[in-house]
Amino acid sequence: MENSFSIIDILETSWEITKKNFLLIIGYSLVAFVALAIVQFIYLGLATSQNVILSTVGFFAFLIINSMANLGFYKLIFRLIDEEEEDFSVKKVIPSWKNILSFVSITLLLGVIVATFTLIYTQLLKNGSFADFVEIIKNNPIYFESLAVFAFILLLLATMRFMFFPCFIVDDDSTGFESLRQSKALTHDNLMKIMVVLAMVVGFIALGFLALGIGIIVTYPFTNVILVVTYRRLVNSYISEHPEEKKVGL
Template sequence: MEKSFSVIEVLETSWEITKKNFLVIIGYSVTAFIVLALMQFTSMFLIGDGGFLSFIILFLVLILNSMATLGFYKLTFHLIDKENEDIEVKSVIPTWKNISSFITLTLFLGFIVATFNLIYQKLLTVATFSKFVDQLKETPIAVELLAVVAFVLLMLITMRFMFFPCFIVDDDSSSIESLRQSRALTQDNLLRIITVLLIVVGFIVLGFLALGVGIIVTYPFTNVILVVTYRKLVNSYVQEHDGQLPSAE
């Protein structure tokens, strides 16, 4: 890997991009937030007890959320790779393939979470398991230990697959392909990626602590950090593998 690549370099580059294009980045983020908030607020009155209309509204919200997320990645890539070119509307609109890939992974993640929750609820109906959970809750140290283990596992999983939106936008990858590429890209950079991920989490927490208002600045900045990290990792990977991008194999 490229030896000059460092977390400090990522932060400095990300800050320069954010500072130079502050109005564009914040403007896009605020606009996307307002549109999504209005859409979700409206959906609360349109969604009834289910039915076809509710499904359509939820699907539209999912599409808009995917467009806003992927659009920000496209905007950031444009600011990095084409900094001297004007930004056009089409520069930040993801393709339908991008959107469908992102939605597929979003639904897949939701399915996994729902499945684990369902399994847990079913296990609670078993007297032995329910008694074990009650005893566990009465042992603070055990609960804290489980929380730490769960956090570490979540961080490791997130770290290996956190760049899938970048591959969807930058390489026009499919859902499964983007996951495999993200895993390949992060294979030999675990320590630096963990550091970047912890910094990102720290900035998001700071944003929420600032009465929630700070998230308007910290959230876009953290996404710029992720895109810059991705770009540097890809450049290093290409140098090491004779011009080859991370494969989906």
């Protein structure tokens, strides 16, 4: 794949890959969606039971299936980018256990971070002064909107810096934390480009929902193809600029 980075070129390349392999990509997406829906339904049923062991097993089963579905899709796109579609088989897009465990570890890390901040916030609310401060923020539109914008910017920056970690797990066989470090290094000098790509992704997903929700069947896989193509272009560019490094960020 070329080293140049052009938004138009990325869109054209992503569309060509999607159009050329439409049935394969959509077929995989539908199968993965149905499998995840079934597993999630089973997990929710187990979660409402009083059996902690079954609930735990269901939770980890859902994490593993979710990891397999997401990483499998990335593996499929990488094979299509490398023009190996004629050699396609289900076995070749199944991620390794190392890949799955790496993805699960990052998913759990994100859950722990969210749970920790939620717990801290809940405990702080028990403090009268902090609770009064929160009420002031809620009752003042300017303060509330400013805080919401600040939180959105932080979330956006974090998303842009670490959004390529699944690609590194699949493409570079990286561990969870290694993939985060590599994603951070890859996006260091490319935030504006990535912001444009991310805006396009959000726009396509929004269009999918506007089309009675049915359009998401096409737009969601397409946006993931865009992300993988963007990743490849950025990696090729990074390697050409840092020939002394065998891996991104190392």
